Amino acid sequence: MAGAAACFLVVVSVSFSQLLVCEAVVEKRPRHHAWSQAGEGKDGGGMRISDPRNSSVFVQQLLEKSDGQLSNSSTPLAPPPSPSSDWLSWSSPFLSTSSPSFSFTSYFSSSSLASSRLLMSRRLRPALEAEQEFPGDDPSLGRLLVDVVRREMRGCSLVLVANGGYEASLALQEVLRLPNFRQVINARSAKDLQRTDWTPYPCGGGVFLLGDPTPLLDFGGRDQHSWDYDGKILIVGLSTDQLTRFTDTTKGKKTEHIVGVVKSEDEGEYRLYMNQLYWGKGVTWVNTWRHTRLTRPDAIFPNKIANLRQAALKVVQFEIPPSIAYHRRPDGSLFIFGQEVELVLLLARFFNFSISYQWPPPGEMWGEKLANGSWNGQVGMLGRGESDLAISNRYITSYLGRFDFEHYSAPYEFDKSCYLVRLDPPFPRWQNLGLPFQWVTWATILTALALTGPALFLLARASTGSSGSEPLGQTLSYSCVYIVGVHFRVSQTLLPRNISIQVFMTFMWMYATILTTAYCSNLTAFLTVNIQPRSVDTLSELRHSRLRVLSVGPLIGNLMSQSVNPDLKARETAWLWGPGRRALTAHFTSMPDFDSITELVMAREGVMVQSRAFLEYKREQLIDSRGRTLVRIIKECSFPFSVGVGYQTHSPLIKKFNRVINWIVESGLFRYWKVTTLRMAKKLRLEAEKRSGNSDSDAHADAPEESGVIPLGIDHLQGIFVVLLFGLVAASAVFAAEKFCCEGPPPT
Incomplete structure (x- = not known):
């Protein structure tokens, strides 16, 4: 009995001495980077855990498990490196976490572990060896983790997450020996993961050793921005069902590389399962680890975007030519074409996926922000994960927090918002005779005509007298008729006899020749065109008109209210300028669709504001029976913008799709698709008119012939x-x- 008690006291004293040897540091570091390199301390390998309350449990577990490894395993613990090289602490001012962190650092030497094993009583050792070995202490698992990190995450920053006993596992120690920069997190709840800095440097990876999967599963559905979606994630401790649950979370659905390590029944063997992303649901087996190597040479983190294996991507869109145009065939089927349709079709061929078209609810189109903070329309469908892609001339903007609901591709079109107004009726054709000259010019010519007749009469009378031989000085009416004939370049049979009158008439003929030549040259152009009265051409003129500014959705109105342009901004000065002269924001009205806007424009009650490409298409469609356009685009536009494809936030498609989109833009294909879309729309419209019997043989009477000659x-x-x-x-x-x-x- 006394011997047993003495042995017990020896073990307790040894354990207590080991705890004193440990260098325990509990520190609170506001905005500490929490990164370390290869192990920290003076005496040997180290590990950082985030909860200091587990320090005694951690020390005892490490002593017991290390003793078991030293006595039973053929692979002893490697001695720690010298304290002069890579066991030094490393920090950087640009790698930081956003919240204070508590850390506990313990250092152990192999000599102290060996001494504890030698001093341990022989009676206690069989009891410890009889205990079931912790899964995290399997040497095969440690070698697996090290092999994966070295091959797939070399040079990347790591986030090492452990709980449920894995904090003191030998597998985690093996990973800590690698030279990667890392954060070590003791995940007791999802909040611990949410406070972690997931910024990769320069690339990212995550190793999860979980005895309790609850924090990870809860974290998968929380803050979408707190996660490394491009990193390679390796998870140990979850079953296949739990891995499937994680891949169905918000983060799991958008992370391309997730691999779970599941222990098989054979000793030292682990089965690796990867997420399928767009290939299918759940996880699928990808490889097997046996003791020291993988059984297959295939990559465990394959590229899942390069070949989507005919996965059906949901594309939400609506008609807005020339980006998206619809045509109903005679059999009732819908034919969808346009610039962005061609873009998506090319992406589908390149990445091998199929397209499933969707439509936003009626009247919602791009979407607008609701009172509860959510969005409807395309933005809402992307934010809720109901669609994978969104097209239809989408402006790239972060206004009202759109980046929390959707992200965008690289821009493939640059446009601006312009204004479409109804044309006023053209001037009557008979007025074209007076249009070659401005009214000031006409007034000057008529004044000269009125003065030169009397001037000729007075000059002739002064030269010869009233009874002289000069006929131009006999009557004033004859002199005026003579001058009118000169203006029309009519040859006069009666020539002046006096030299002074001859000099006067010589310069008069030069003046008339130049004047009539200029008039005739300009008259030809005015006879062949319809002359429109001057209308609205600038934002200032539009502001001073009583026309309403109409658009689908409130985006343009919101941008107007934030503009610094005095013709657009919301500040009103009606008391100073009077009614109808307020800023355009006061005249803005959001409409549910383009058809209702078109009706108001044609009734001269408003103007349509939209992208110039769409308005140019609309101008070609709104024509009369003779093929003449009924609307025009004013000269001054506003709000330049870029156009791109909409994605779900943090979609794994963005980077690889952007690369192909940039190739398309550089090749000029997008502009080519615009031309072909306009030609296709015109062809289909003429075919529809021909089938309906509404075609007019004189519809294009005023259109130029192929020769370019217009008969008058x-x-x-x-x-x-x-x-x-x-x-x-x-x-x-x-x-x-x-x-x-x-x-x-x-x-x-």
């Missing part, structure tokens, strides 16, 4: 006949006046 018709020359009619009426009026008012003896 009665409509073009109606002004000439108006002049003729005016001349007949004037002559009749003069005749009547002469006949009834000024009748007298005929002149001799």
Whole structure:
């Protein structure tokens, strides 16, 4: 009895002495980087755990398990490296966590472990050896972890997560011997994982040794931004069902590389299961580890995006030409075409996936933010995981926190928001005769005409007198008619006889020749086109009009309210400027669809604001029976933007899809698709009109022929006949006046 008591006291004293030898440091480090290299301490290998309350349990477990390994295993613990090289602590100011961390560091030497084994009573050793060995102490598992980290995560920063007894496992110690920068987390709850800095440096990896999977499973559905979606994740301690549950969480669905290590029935053998991402649900077997090596040469972290194996990606879209255009075939089927349709089809061929088209709920389209903070439309469908991709001329913007619900591809189009207005009726064709010159020019010409007639008469009278031989000085009316004939370049049979009058008429003929030549040259152009009255061309003119600014969704209105442009911003000065002269934000109205906007535009009650590409397409569709457009785009636009594909947040498709999208943009394919889309839309519209019998043979009477020559018709020359009619009426009026008012003896 006394011997047993003495032995017990020896063991207790040895254990207590080992605890005193340990260098225990409990420190609170606000915004500490929590990264270490290869082990810390002066005397040997170290491990950092985040909860100091487990220090005594950790020490006792490590002593007992190390003793068992030394006595029973053929692979003893490797001695620690010298304290002068890679066992030094490493820190960096740019790797930091956002919350304070508590750490406990213990250091042990192989000599102290050996001494504890030698001093331990022979009676206690069989009892310890009889205990079931902890799974984390299997040397095969340690070699597996080291092999995977060396091959797949070389040079990457690691996040080492342990709980449920794995904090003191020999497998974790083997990983700690590697030179990777790392954080070591004792995951008691999901909050411990959420406070971790998951920023990779320069690449990332995660090794999870879990006796309790609850923290990881809870963390999978929490804050979506706190995770390394591009890192390679290795999980030990979960069953296949638990791995499947994790891959179904928000983080698991968007992480490309997840591998679970499951112990098989054979000693030293572990089966490796990987997530399937888009290939299928759950996990699938990928390889097997036996003692020292994998049984297959295949990669355990394969590229799951390069070949999606005909997985069906859900693409949400709606009609907005030329990005997305619809055509209903005679058999009732829907034909979808357009620039972004061609883009998605090319991506599908490149990455080998199939397309499943979806539509947002009616009236929601791109989506808008609701009062509860969520989104509807395409943004909401991406945020809820109901769709994989979203197209339809999507602006790349983070306004109102969109990046919490969707991410974007690399831009493939650059456009701006413009304004579509209804054209005013053109001027009557007969007015084209007066359009070659401005009204100021006409006023100057008429003034010169009115002055040169009397000037010629006075010059002729002064040269020869009233009874002289110069006929141009006999009557004022004759001199005025003579000058009018010169303006029309009519040859005069009566020539001036006086030298001064001849010099005057020489310069008069030069003036008339230049003037009439300029008029005739410009008149040809005005006779062949319809002249529109001046309309709204700038935002300032639009602001001072009473037209409403119409768009689908509130995005444009919200951007206007934040603009620094005085014609757009929301600050109103109606008391100063009067009604109808407020900023455009006050005139903005969000509409449910484009058809309702088009009706208001055609009724001259508003203007449509949308991307220029869409408005150009709309302008080609809104034409009359003669093929003439009924709308126009004002010259001044606003809000330049980029267009891209919408993804789910942190989608694994983004990086690899972006690479192909950049190739497409550089090749010029996207612009080519725009031209082919417009041609296709015009062709299908003409075919539909032909089938319905609404085609008009004179629809394009004013369109240029292939030769570029436009024959002039009665409509073009109606002004000439108006002049003729005016001349007949004037002559009749003069005749009547002469006949009834000024009748007298005929002149001799």
